[in-house]
Amino acid sequence: MKNLVILGAGTSGTMMASHLVKKLPKKEWNITIIDQYKTHYYQPGFLFLPFDIYTEEQVKKTGSKFIPKGVKYVQEKIELIEPEFNKVVLQDDKTLNYDILIIATGSKIAPDEIEGMEGPEWQKSIFDFYSYEGAKALRDKLREWKGGKLVVHITEMPIKCPVAPLEFAFLADSYFKKKGMRDKVDITYVTPLDGAFTKPKATKALHHLLEEKGIKEVTSFNIERVDYENNKIIDYADTEVAYDLLVTVPTNMGDELIERSGMGDDLNFVPTHKHTLQSKNHDNVFVIGDATNIPTSKAGSVAHFEAEILEENILRYIEGKTLKEDFDGHANCFVETGNGKALLIDFNYTQEPVEGTFPFPGVGPLKLLKENKMNHLGKLAFRWIYWNMLLKGIPIPFVSSKMSTKGKRIEQTA
Amino acid sequence: MKKLIANREIDVNEEGYLIDFSQWNREIGEGIASNCDIEMTDKHWEVIEYLQDKHLKEEALSIRGIKKSGVINIKEFYALFPKGPLKTSTLIAGIPKPKSCI
Numbered sequence: 001m002k003n004l005v006i007l008g009a010g011t012s013g014t015m016m017a018s019h020l021v022k023k024l025p026k027k028e029w030n031i032t033i034i035d036q037y038k039t040h041y042y043q044p045g046f047l048f049l050p051f052d053i054y055t056e057e058q059v060k061k062t063g064s065k066f067i068p069k070g071v072k073y074v075q076e077k078i079e080l081i082e083p084e085f086n087k088v089v090l091q092d093d094k095t096l097n098y099d100i101l102i103i104a105t106g107s108k109i110a111p112d113e114i115e116g117m118e119g120p121e122w123q124k125s126i127f128d129f130y131s132y133e134g135a136k137a138l139r140d141k142l143r144e145w146k147g148g149k150l151v152v153h154i155t156e157m158p159i160k161c162p163v164a165p166l167e168f169a170f171l172a173d174s175y176f177k178k179k180g181m182r183d184k185v186d187i188t189y190v191t192p193l194d195g196a197f198t199k200p201k202a203t204k205a206l207h208h209l210l211e212e213k214g215i216k217e218v219t220s221f222n223i224e225r226v227d228y229e230n231n232k233i234i235d236y237a238d239t240e241v242a243y244d245l246l247v248t249v250p251t252n253m254g255d256e257l258i259e260r261s262g263m264g265d266d267l268n269f270v271p272t273h274k275h276t277l278q279s280k281n282h283d284n285v286f287v288i289g290d291a292t293n294i295p296t297s298k299a300g301s302v303a304h305f306e307a308e309i310l311e312e313n314i315l316r317y318i319e320g321k322t323l324k325e326d327f328d329g330h331a332n333c334f335v336e337t338g339n340g341k342a343l344l345i346d347f348n349y350t351q352e353p354v355e356g357t358f359p360f361p362g363v364g365p366l367k368l369l370k371e372n373k374m375n376h377l378g379k380l381a382f383r384w385i386y387w388n389m390l391l392k393g394i395p396i397p398f399v400s401s402k403m404s405t406k407g408k409r410i411e412q413t414a
Numbered sequence: 415m416k417k418l419i420a421n422r423e424i425d426v427n428e429e430g431y432l433i434d435f436s437q438w439n440r441e442i443g444e445g446i447a448s449n450c451d452i453e454m455t456d457k458h459w460e461v462i463e464y465l466q467d468k469h470l471k472e473e474a475l476s477i478r479g480i481k482k483s484g485v486i487n488i489k490e491f492y493a494l495f496p497k498g499p500l501k502t503s504t505l506i507a508g509i510p511k512p513k514s515c516i
């Protein structure tokens with residue numbers, strides 16, 4: 001018998017288990033998946049939890065429910081990967097040998113990277129919404145907050161779901177409007193980027209929305225420390241931004257496991273071939289989702305597109321065929337803009353987000369880079385799609401893993 | 415686009431970044447720096463060489479990377495190249511502006 005081991009049973013790991021159990025002959029392959037937690041969180045829901053739009057129950061379920069029959073689920077912390085010996089060591093010192101390894105350990109916040117962030121004011125006046133605990137604590141704070149300066153802040157790139165902090169600012173605007181206290185809240189968006197987003201067309205559209213909602217922008221802000229005693233964040237150029245309530249996205253890093261195993265870069269992300277998803281240093285190790293260092297968004301939708309290609313490449317690897325260089329960086333993200341609307345962006349390594357219709361050219365019903373109600377319904381539907389289709393490895397109808405240029409208004413560059 | 419820097423015609427993009435690194439030399443770097451009101455010192459050049467080396471090795475540049483460079487800390491980096499230090503220093507170094515990926 002041969003062993004395929006999947007590390008992490010989050011979005012990517014669970015999807016790979018669903019894909020591969022259907023394809024690998026049961027008589028030849030054992031599939032094992034390992035995760036430290038019992039609970040599988042719907043992370044996109046962490047955006048809505050602070051505003052009481054989703055409840056706690058809507059964003060978490062028991063993880064083992066989503067592991068397909070025929071796959072062995074081990075709930076244990078992974079201590080070490082020893083790629084030279086094709087071995088994984090668990091916390092209880094048990095070891096697992098593998099023929100093929102899939103790393104799907106994701107990324108998480110590291111607030112201790114910035115001086116003063118995780119200090120005495122953490123979850124008092126300084127919050128994150130990228131973790132379940134953070135989002136919940138922030139919800140309780142917002143319920144009773146009387147207003148003041150709200151600063152929505154990104155520490156450094158890359159972060160998962162890079163549009164989430166913008167969405168947070170938009171949703172905060174409508175949340176306080178609905179509570180009849182928007183005039184008591186001053187919202188500022190602070191980013192290390194030189195605009196609202198990294199790609200020019202989307203930056204323009206999003207900048208316009210920020211302006212329309214009266215949200216101030218501070219760009220090119222590289223935070224040095226949080227001065228929690230005087231309620232301000234300070235950057236390396238000595239620019240200061242004062243806050244009463246700081247909602248920050250701390251540095252995102254891969255799990256310490258990757259560092260312990262000597263397999264990561266500065267941020268514990270695993271160097272990965274961006275078109276095949278094979279790790280750069282070990283032929284029988286593949287990497288998917290937030291754990292990779294590839295230059296595309298860290299998002300569930302990206303992981304979904306990657307999973308289809310990785311399934312094929314693992315089968316090719318087993319057959320001794322050359323791998324397909326098929327992954328194009330395809331990302332597809334709804335951007336919640338508040339007041340029951342959203343916009344949609346669809347892009348890849350080379351094509352920036354542009355205007356157009358999706359998925360049917362000229363028809364839609366979704367609109368690219370333009371706000372509408374239909375897009376918002378799409379975003380809400382994503383939760384159902386996530387639990388019922390994505391994790392089970394069912395393809396999303398009409399949306400292919402490679403980006404399509406149909407329906408996109410692409411200007412010819414000279 | 416062509417731009418006259420240190421009396422030579424150099425190919426640059428809309429933001430002024432060199433398109434072809436082989437056109438770069440110290441005088442060009444000096445010329446760009448003076449346009450940014452920066453007077454180059456040995457420490458400046460040490461940073462420029464570090465950035466060029468990283469670029470040739472195709473390693474991504476970031477503020478975090480500077481912290482671990484062993485050449486300079488971030489505070490000094492801001493002192494040498496005020497405002498957007500990565501943007502300015504890569505401009506002088508003749509290499510592309512670092513894009514933070516999404």
Ligand SMILES: Cc1cc2nc3c(=O)[nH]c(=O)nc-3n(C[C@H](O)[C@H](O)[C@H](O)COP(=O)(O)OP(=O)(O)OC[C@H]3O[C@@H](n4cnc5c(N)ncnc54)[C@H](O)[C@@H]3O)c2cc1C
Pocket residue numbers: 007008009010011012013034035036037042043044045046047076077078079104105106107129130131160161164255257288289290291298299300301302303333334
């Ligand atoms: C606020 C927010 C909003 C988002 N919105 C969207 C959105 O709208 N659309 C979208 O597509 N994506 C969105 N995302 C991103 C999406 O949730 C992630 O990209 C996706 O979950 C990544 O999947 P993954 O499997 O790579 O990592 P994860 O789902 O994070 O899974 C990693 C798993 O590995 C386990 N693990 C790690 N280390 C160890 C260890 N040492 N031992 C044992 N187990 C370990 C963890 O417990 C975890 O279960 C959002 C994320 C956040 C935080």
